[in-house]
Amino acid sequence: MTQPVDQPGNRPVGQTGGQLTGPRAAAGFNATDIAWLQLMIAMDERALPLLRLGGERGHDPAVRRLAGRMLVAHQAELERLRAVLHRTGLPAANVHAGHDMPGMTTAVQLAALESASGPAFDRILNARLREHVAQTAHLARSARLSGADPATKDLAASTERGRAADLLVLGGKPRG
Template sequence: MSSNTRAVHGVFLVASVAAGTLVLAACGGNTAVQDMAAGSRAAPVATTATARPSAEFNDADVRFAQMMIAHHQQAIQMAELASTRASSTEVKNLAEKIKASQQPEIETMQGWLKAWGKPMPTGQMGHEMPGGMSDADMQKLEKAQGGAFDKRFLKMMIVHHKGAITMARAERKRGENPQAKQLAEKIITDQQAEVEQMRKMLERLR
């Protein structure tokens, strides 16, 4: 074998060994490379698993959701009485509007508390907050009929709405969760408009 032939053969031998090394690494020979690749793939999964289920929140947000759920539930109880006791069509329509707007808000806030891992409100919370009606108040409303019901309902609901507005303003000031603060703004706007409407309705009934 000539010197030129031996040189060419040596080049091919080196190239073959190098290629074989690369094949082994690709098939599992280079565990360090594989471990790094696996680690880079696993990182996003771990991040996703530990991500917060909802936006940031504080104690004021939790308190707002718990109390407003109970507050809305009581308003719906009052509104449901209007279908069989009210004499004014305007009062009945307002009661239906209150139920239609506040029930979805209750469900939204219940979803927040579940996501935050916080307890749902107790039934007594509605009596402890601004504008909350006592059991005696509710009993008087249940016993009223016709025009007497209309007047009592409007007077009570005005007080109830004012309480909700007070709570919503506190959330706007102290809360942290953007969705809760946005709902607080909506409650302020909607219920203030309804307070003005009820005042006018009450004036017409006197």
């Protein structure tokens, strides 16, 4: 079995019975917990500029309110994610810096939104938010089902519920 690689430095982290071992990871966390925490932090950080822009420039007042509410929720979630990642003993460095993955706001997408206005702005924002929310809901479900640390699984369940509610507002469909 291939061992997970701890970033930075690409030092292997031992794995026994699904639990990470070694000096850099606290007991009780498995690879799914760690991967989910690191990925969600990166994805939420990338969503913040999108949400700020939506709150400032949304054409429809309801769009501005939704973006503002989601911004506050994402900021609070980031604090919780970072606190749990801190408990793992792993560094807070963004191991996904420079990655563009499904649901992760890219520089090109943000630039397109910045250049839009009126109803077109709202459509683009809604599409980007649906992608982000659907993907992070899917990731949260996976962490809830396959994680080991109870606090991480509780946070994943909370994230999954919040994203499901956001998807209803955004008109998106949850992934199975």
